[in-house]
Amino acid sequence: MAGADAGASYTLPKLRAWEQPTSAGDSPAWARRLQALLRDVRGVFGARDWDVEWADDGDRCWLLQVRLVTRPTVHDETFTIANHKEILPELPSPFMTSLIQACASGLFDYYQRFDPELLRQRPLIEVILGRPHLNLSLLHTMLRIWGRPTRLVAASTGGAAGCEYAANPGRRVRKLPVLARLALAQLGAVSSARRARQAMLRRPARAGGTIRAEIEALCWLYTALVREMFSLTAAISGPVALLRRLGLLRSTPPASKPWRRGSTAT
Secondary structure, three states: OOOOOOOOOOOOOOOOOOOOOOOOOOOOOOHHHHHHHHHHHHHHHHHOOOEEEEEEEEOOEEEEEEOOOOOOOOOOOOOEHHHHHHHHHOOOOOHHHHHHHOOHHHHHHHOOOOOOOOOOOOOEEEEOOEEEEEEHHHHHHHHHOOOOOHHHHHHHHHOOOOOOOOOOOHHHHHHHHHHHHHHHHHHHHHOOOOOOOOHHHHHEEEEEEOOOHHHHHHHHHHHHHHHHHHHHHHHHHHHHHHHOOOOOOOOOOOOOOOEOOOOOOO
């Protein structure tokens, strides 16, 4: 356009092969046609990262050119300090911040062990201005893969990451085995937490005495503690949602402001 029009950015839900285009927030009319085009591009060329050039004439979205993206994709992520604001000081020490960041992969393993389809390329935790922030966009993506409504992320963390998407029955049916394993884990959350507590009490006594061994023990303790918190939080989410719906539970959203990170065009 020779720079005549300013660029714009829109977030569109990625469609599976069997899914039809859906509206997303205040996206323009051509967004549904673009969704269908991108779905078909992945169907023909494969589910990889593609750089797609397209044009819409008001009736149809046309594919002009498609190229394979040869560099890692940088997602447009939204981060929040939400839960960390409740358990950490205003500015955590560099050691504690680096410890939490180092444990991020082990924390996300809690969800990946239920669903190996979840990928690790995107960080669960990133450090922004010296503080560890939780990746809301990654949690949104996880719930969309499972067909769950993304509002559940806001209910548990108090933050919001762009557009909210409703439940997807088709994806939920496909992920029934994963959801069943998650439900069973929630039923055993209390007994699992008790076993983890005993393991935490025993673990420090077995440390080797070196600084490296002590740090490794601390990483293990932090990861085990937070993973059990994930399980217990999921177990009480149902009763809490019921109490909130009945008007018996008041909640005040945190004042923390989400951070957004820029993205490459893909």
